[in-house]
Amino acid sequence: MQQPSPAPRRAPGRPPRISREEVVGTARRIVAEEGVGKLTMRRLATDIGSTPMALYHHVRNKEELLVLLLDDYAARTLRPVELPADPRERVLAAAAAIHDALAACPWIVEVLAADDLFSTHALWFVERIVDGLVDCGLTPERAVQGYRAIWYYTAGEIVVRTTAARRRADDDRPTYREQVFTGLDPARHPRLAQVADHWEDLTARDTYRDGLRALVAGLLAAG
Amino acid sequence: MQQPSPAPRRAPGRPPRISREEVVGTARRIVAEEGVGKLTMRRLATDIGSTPMALYHHVRNKEELLVLLLDDYAARTLRPVELPADPRERVLAAAAAIHDALAACPWIVEVLAADDLFSTHALWFVERIVDGLVDCGLTPERAVQGYRAIWYYTAGEIVVRTTAARRRADDDRPTYREQVFTGLDPARHPRLAQVADHWEDLTARDTYRDGLRALVAGLLAAG
DNA sequence: GGCAGTTTCTATACGCGTAAGGAAACTACC
DNA sequence: GGTAGTTTCCTTACGCGTATAGAAACTGCC
Numbered sequence: 394m395q396q397p398s399p400a401p402r403r404a405p406g407r408p409p410r411i412s413r414e415e416v417v418g419t420a421r422r423i424v425a426e427e428g429v430g431k432l433t434m435r436r437l438a439t440d441i442g443s444t445p446m447a448l449y450h451h452v453r454n455k456e457e458l459l460v461l462l463l464d465d466y467a468a469r470t471l472r473p474v475e476l477p478a479d480p481r482e483r484v485l486a487a488a489a490a491i492h493d494a495l496a497a498c499p500w501i502v503e504v505l506a507a508d509d510l511f512s513t514h515a516l517w518f519v520e521r522i523v524d525g526l527v528d529c530g531l532t533p534e535r536a537v538q539g540y541r542a543i544w545y546y547t548a549g550e551i552v553v554r555t556t557a558a559r560r561r562a563d564d565d566r567p568t569y570r571e572q573v574f575t576g577l578d579p580a581r582h583p584r585l586a587q588v589a590d591h592w593e594d595l596t597a598r599d600t601y602r603d604g605l606r607a608l609v610a611g612l613l614a615a616g
Numbered sequence: 617m618q619q620p621s622p623a624p625r626r627a628p629g630r631p632p633r634i635s636r637e638e639v640v641g642t643a644r645r646i647v648a649e650e651g652v653g654k655l656t657m658r659r660l661a662t663d664i665g666s667t668p669m670a671l672y673h674h675v676r677n678k679e680e681l682l683v684l685l686l687d688d689y690a691a692r693t694l695r696p697v698e699l700p701a702d703p704r705e706r707v708l709a710a711a712a713a714i715h716d717a718l719a720a721c722p723w724i725v726e727v728l729a730a731d732d733l734f735s736t737h738a739l740w741f742v743e744r745i746v747d748g749l750v751d752c753g754l755t756p757e758r759a760v761q762g763y764r765a766i767w768y769y770t771a772g773e774i775v776v777r778t779t780a781a782r783r784r785a786d787d788d789r790p791t792y793r794e795q796v797f798t799g800l801d802p803a804r805h806p807r808l809a810q811v812a813d814h815w816e817d818l819t820a821r822d823t824y825r826d827g828l829r830a831l832v833a834g835l836l837a838a839g
Numbered sequence: 840g841g842c843a844g845t846t847t848c849t850a851t852a853c854g855c856g857t858a859a860g861g862a863a864a865c866t867a868c869c
Numbered sequence: 870g871g872t873a874g875t876t877t878c879c880t881t882a883c884g885c886g887t888a889t890a891g892a893a894a895c896t897g898c899c
Contacts, residue, residue, distance in 0.1 A: 406876025407864040434856060446857075447878050455856065520805040533811050537818045542769065542827030549772020582743040588756045595760045603838070604765030608827075611834030615826070629846025630894040657886060669887075670848050678886065 411443055413451040417461050424462065429500035463501045470494050473517050480528035484543075484609055485602070487521040492547045492601060499555040531616040539612040546608055550601050634666055636674040640684050647685065652723035686724045693717050696740050707748035707766075707832055708825070710741045715770045715824060722778040754839040762835040769831055773824050 419440050423432050434455060438445040452458045471494055476483045495501065522543060526536035579586035588595070642663050646655050657678060661668040675681045694717055699706045718724065745766060749759035802809035811818070 403866075404876080405866040405874070407878070409877060411878095433854080435854075444879055446880085449857075450877060516800075516805055516808065520808050523807040523811070527807060533807065534814065534818060536807070537811050537815065538821075538823045538826065539830075541819065541823065542830065545772035545776060545827065546765070546769040546831070547772070548776055549768035549770070552775055553768060553771055577739075582739055584746040584750060584756065584759070585739065585743050588746070588760050591757065592760065595757060596764065598761075600761045600764065603761065604768065604831075604835075607762075607765065607834030607838045608769070608831045609834065610837055611830030611832065612827075614833055614837070615830045626896075627846080628844070628896040630848070632847060634848095656884080658884075667849055669850085669889095672887075673847060 409450075411441055411447065411451065413461075415441060416448055416451050416458070417465055420458055420462055421465060424500060459501065466498055466501070467494070470497075471518065476521060480525040481609060481613065484522050484525035484529070485605060487518045487525065488543050488547060488605055488609075489602060491518050492551065492605075495547075495551050496555075499551075499558070526612070526616075529613050529616075531613070535612075535616045539609075539616070542608060542612060543605065546604060547601075550604075632673070634664055634670065634674065636684075638664060639671055639674050639681070640688055643681055643685055644688060647723060682724065689721055689724070690717070693720075694741065699744060704748065704752055704832060704836065707745050707752070708828060710744040710748065711766050711770060711828055711832075712825060714741050715774070715828075718770075719774050719778075722774075722781070749835070749839075752836050752839075754836070758835075758839045762832075762839070765831060765835060766828065769827060770824075773827075 416437065420432055420437055423437065423440065434445045434448055438448055441448075448458075452461065471490070474490065476486050519540060522540050523533075523536045526539045527533055531539060574585075574589045574592065577586050577589055639660065643655055643660055646660065646663065657668045657671055661671055664671075671681075675684065694713070697713065699709050742763060745763050746756075746759045749762045750756055754762060797808075797812045797815065800809050800812055
């Protein structure tokens with residue numbers, strides 16, 4: 394009977410002085426304290442007490458670091474919670490939970506544009522969404538497609554809104570939207586001209602849940 | 617009776633040697649011939665026969681250049697077309713037209729995350745969508761919110777899909793998705809485990825129009 | 840002609856992400 | 870102990886976007 398493999402025999406090669414956890418943890422601190430704009434590989438290296446290129450043995454590149462940061466964030470904030478018993482409401486609540494968690498930390502926007510399963514720690518919610526859709530009568534296949542539609546809608550909402558907000562922030566010139574509406578020809582675009590005055594208010598309003606409800610209703614009706 | 621203002625009197629200051637149109641046009645050529653990855657301010661400057669910083673008098677920064685490029689692209693491809701008479705089908709067709717045009721040039725993804733009105737030249741389609749929703753019985757306000765939901769869904773679909781594709785392209789390691797699914801615990805995530813095998817196929821399928829149809833149906837039912 | 844005023848272009852420099860290559864620190868085997 | 874192999878770390882360097890400062894080329898007014 395030989396030892397299977399978990400022998401704690403030291404690995405060959407130079408022993409590491411920093412760990413992936415330390416990299417991610419320090420990065421999280423920098424982001425939390427000074428914003429994602431201050432997170433550079435060079436800064437991160439000096440904070441850890443190492444050199445920039447040393448980081449690349451623990452993290453493939455900066456993008457992967459950001460993905461790990463998002464995963465870390467999800468692990469800390471996304472916890473299984475009490476969800477409604479009614480399946481449709483369960484879908485809505487799970488999607489809204491993901492949405493609100495992501496919307497609360499707007500720095501991940503670029504990472505967000507990642508994939509449909511953005512984090513292991515969000516899997517619980519994904520499961521709840523797919524499960525709820527199945528309980529509503531969808532086939533598993535259609536439930537997955539429904540989940541994807543919800544994810545597109547959610548990710549799109551966050552990406553569009555936060556990048557628009559960011560541009561407004563570091564940019565004092567008039568919005569592209571404003572330019573469009575001032576030069577609007579009521580003859581060619583009567584509907585838009587009609588709502589031009591309210592547009593700003595309408596877009597400022599948070600209508601994520603309304604759209605989500607409509608999307609889910611449509612998905613269920615189609616299935 | 618004095619001349620109103622369109623006197624072609626030369627403006628003061630050093631006469632420009634390059635124009636914004638030339639900048640955008642050359643940028644378009646580079647992108648078309650060698651891809652957006654080859655478009656750098658330095659390369660653009662040498663192609664024009666100028667210096668990098670000279671570009672910044674005609675374009676605020678690279679992001680604005682990309683926005684202009686997108687606008688230019690929209691101007692060339694988005695033309696008013698024959699749309700269905702039925703208002704709901706009109707909404708679907710207009711949204712799909714925007715979607716297909718954008719999906720066909722995946723380099724704009726970051727720019728896409730811009731705003732709800734991404735280009736003057738898409739206004740015609742936006743008008744058609746809002747107008748169609750009103751004709752379906754929505755109030756103008758709800759029609760605008762409906763348009764925004766459609767835009768979120770559309771932009772999200774494109775952003776998510778193209779960045780996922782890009783990552784797969786310049787990355788031979790297993791997908792994050794694959795990693796997640798291999799380590800999936802059927803006890804905790806029965807639904808996901810159930811569809812794990814089909815997931816790859818399901819996500820490869822283009823379900824944009826299905827989701828769009830569901831979303832619009834839900835929007836109309838709610839209004 | 841000369842002297843503002845205005846606009847455009849150029850030179851230089853900074854910090855960024857990271858590719859390439861070599862030095863350093865360990866294990867395993869002789 | 871010596872040598873080979875392996876992993877980690879450091880040094881250097883490249884091209885990127887662009888901030889800053891000043892030179893250059895024009896107009897209008899004296």
